[in-house]
Amino acid sequence: MNLYEKIKNKQEKISLIGLGYVGMPIAVAFAKKAKVIGFDISQEKVNLYKQGIDPTKEVGDEVIKETTVEFTSDEKKLKEAKFHIVAVPTPVNSDHTPDLKPVESASRTVGRNLTKGSIVVFESTVYPGVTEEICIPILEKESGLKCGKDFKVGYSPERINPGDKVHRLETIVKVVSGMDEESLDVIARVYELVVDAGVHRAASIKVAEAAKVIENSQRDINIAFMNELSIIFNKMEIDTKEVLEAASTKWNFLNFSPGLVGGHCIGVDPYYLTYKAEQMGYHSQIILSGRRINDDMGKYVVENLIKNLIKANVPVKEAKVAILGFTFKENCPDTRNTRVIDIVEELKEYGITPMIADPQADAEEAKHEYGITFDEIADVQEADAIVVAVGHDQFINLSQEDFDKMFKKESNENKVIIDIKGILNKKEYEEVGYKYWRL
Structure with a gap:
């Protein structure tokens, strides 16, 4: 009987190392079919899960309450598992070079608790070569075991889209890879337990790593093209x-829109690929x-906000600006690598400290990461300009009357709306005199 x-x-048992927006849904999905240990270094996060609270809002509190996942921050529990899935973040440093510290740390943790006959699968986004050239040596050093003889390794890039209730782990084809045919077969069959859409068996670990890093690089380039078009057309x-x-009426036109590009993938993954390319001399x-x-889009948005304040006869230095939304995408609490912070910082260059309201965002995370405290939407009043930065459902459902309550009681010609995502009806606001601008 194989693994x-x-x-x-x-x-x-299966273990999940890293219980964030990616790891936790994977753990919950596998727990319906197998015995699962969910490990995270954050005792606070583990305690929330044990209380039946889902801080990520990815699966919901009820699902967390009912799951059989054994949540723990005790790394020794990993010794009980034979199939380890590493799903920790892979950010970039301030100079845009890959920050591999989380995946290296996770490799050390797994290595210390690795037993013979185990398989370790990495899901974190990396450039081609990281799994075999960096992670395997760490696993071997910490465990004293030999890769290929005592344990095996694979790579299966995560494709979970935070906040997306349609494209889930179960419904997206899973790319899987292994260091040899035997490990590939086991890894593929294990993932097939939960991925209804099926798996794609990549030819090698490096192919799977490369496939992941180009998926978001391609999307990043397409959005950049749309942002450049927005600059030109403005x-x-x-x-x-x-x-x-108009253009999208053609059957083969690619449906992308301009906007801020943040989050832990699209704004990060391209730097992993270009970093490796630089090492190869390209x-x-x-x-x-x-x-x-x-x-540069945050700066561009603020430049146009300032221009519209001037057109509205509002003194820039005295302007009261409110920002609706701070997360990196709509209907999601994740503020990691949000580019709305670029707007906040750029406004400060003009002497403006904006109010920020986001009913979806993780307030503690925003305070810890950015030093930002949110206001309630009801407290947004007496504004000269409102920046709708994120397309949360709560903001889409706001009426013109709701916006009127947020502004100073002046002529509409003195009110500025910056609709980054284009979620409002432009004609409706322009007809009543608002200074309306969108990307």
């Missing part, structure tokens, strides 16, 4: 959204140019 059969028959006084609506041209455009 897959033992897991299926609940004779061996100079021409043409509405970009209207242009895209300097990226398209990928990095796209990154530069996207990284």
Whole structure:
């Protein structure tokens, strides 16, 4: 009986290392089919899960209350598992070089508790070569075991989309890879227990690593193109959204929109690929140019906000600005690598400290990471300008009357709305005199 059969028959356990937006849903999904240990270094996070609270809002409190996952921050519990899945974040440093400390630390933790006959699968986004050149040596050093003889390794890139209730672990084809045919077969069959959409068996670990890192790089480049179009069309006084609506009537037009590009994937993964390319002597041209455009969009938004304040006869230094939304994407509490912070910092250059309201965001995380305290939407009053930065459902459902209550009681010609995501009806607001602008 191989490891897959033992897991299926609940004779061996699966462990998840890292219980964030990616790891926790994977743990919960596998717990419906197998025995699962969910490990995280954060005792606070583990305690929340044990209380039946889902801080990520990815699966909900009820699901957490009912799951059989054994949540723990005791790394020794990992010795009980034979199939380890590492799902820790892989951010970038301030100079845009890969920060591999989380995945290296996780490798050390697994290595210290690795037993013979185990398989370790990494899900964290990395550049091609990290699993075999960095992670395996750490596993061997910490465990005293030999890879290929005592344990095996694979890579299966995460494709979970935080806040997305349609594209879930179960419904997205899973790319899997292993260091040899035997490990690949076991890894593929284990994931097939929970992934209804099936798996794609990649030719090698490096192929799987490369596939992941280009998925988000491609998306980043496409959004950068849309952002560049927005800059061009704004100079021409043409509405970009209207242009895209017209162009999208063609069957093969790619449906992307301009916007801020943040989060732990799209704004990060391209730097992993270009970092490795630089090591090989190749300097990226398209990928990095796209990154530069996207990284500058916060500044561009503020420049247009200032222009519209001037048009509205509002003294810039005295302007009261409110920002609706701080997360990196809609209907999600995650503020990691949010680019809304670029707008906040740029406004400070003009002497403006904005109010920020976000009913979805993780307030503690925002306070810890950025030193930002949120206001309630009801407290947003007497504003000169409102920046709708994130397309949360709560903001989409706001009426013109709701916005009126947030502004100073002055003529609409003195009120500025910056609708980054284009979620409001432009014609409706312009007809009553608002200074309305969108990407």
